[in-house]
Amino acid sequence: MEFDYVIVGAGSAGCVLANRLSASGRHRVLLLEAGPRDRYPWLHIPIGYAKTMFHPRYNWCYDTEPDPGMNGRSIYWPRG
Structure with a gap:
């Protein structure tokens, strides 16, 4: 193609x-x-987003870099 x-x-x-x-x-x-095919039922239900937030198959589970403005803390940054 x-x-x-x-x-x-x-x-x-x-x-x-x-x-x-x-x-x-x-x-x-x-x-x-x-990513894989989106056959996971929670992906198609708006409230299901919360069920994918910590699922490593659907979320790359990133954390931000530690930030001096946040007392050196990092934040969970869901992507994927």
């Missing part, structure tokens, strides 16, 4: 960019996102 554009990351910016590039129908766009 051939594509005119390849976008890595389907976050808010990646999805908007893919939509705008493909809207006219003149360009073929491939949008890549990390």
Whole structure:
């Protein structure tokens, strides 16, 4: 397959960019996102977001760097 554009990351910016590039129908766009298929039922229920926050299969479980303005503490930063 051939594509005119390849976008890595389907976050808010990646999805908007893919939509705008493909809207006219003149360009073929491939949008890549990390992770497995989203068959986990809690991903499709708005309240289910809380169930994915600490699940390492759906969340990369990042912490921020320690910040001097927070007395050297780091914050849990869910992504994925």
